[in-house]
Amino acid sequence: MDSSPSEPRVLTIGHSTHSWERFERLLLSAGATAVADVRTSPWSRHTPQFNRDVLQEKLKGAGLAYVYLGDALGGRPTGAHLFDEGVADYEAMAAEPAFKAGLERVRRGAESHVVALMCAEQEPLDCHRCLLVSRQLKRMGLAVSHVLSDGRVEPHEATERRLLVCEGLEHDDIFESPEERLARAYHQRARKAAYAEEAIATPALGAAE
Secondary structure (H helix, E strand, O other), rough: OOOOOOEEEEEEEEOOOHHHHHHHHHHHHHOOOOEOOOOOOOOOOOHHOOOHHHHHHHHHOOOEEEEEEHHOOOOOOHHHHHOOEEEHHHHHHHOOHHHHHHHHHHHHHOOOOOEEEOOOOOOOHHHHHHHHHHHHHHHHOOOEEEEEEOOOOEEEEHHHHHHHHOOOOOEEEOOOHHHHHHHHHHHHHHEEEEEEEEHHHHOOOOOOO
């Protein structure tokens, strides 16, 4: 039986504090067949069921493939040129060759699997998997949806509409195109949610992993 999706699509999910059983149900209910781990640090002191080695074995038992892509698509950069005033610069990160190569691996994987990009944050709008990775995958023409904690699967376009509302930019502006407003909303949200160097880190939103 061919398990390939009818058209390339990508999911994202945050493991949050879910039990393994709940997380597995969310993945399977959404139709995922593989997980791409985009955490820079693939371990969790508070949720050890999502440590890389444990997670990989549990996914295998559930019939799901696993790949670690946090080295290419993680949300915590190391180069000084990838920070803007101490905050991870998603636009600069998106231009990095390693990041582009990571996106290409996801694109190729989506030809034969329904890939779920996994990070830690529950809310997509608090996480680089949405604000950075999904934005670029959409630009590549892939259909992206987010598995929410209640089991709903939200298309990225709907997430972008929520983003505009959250950033107070949902109304048309004669001086700004819809594309410009959306880009500004992404920038504003990223300044709040992206990884910040320790000296200026704030607890407002969870720092990207």
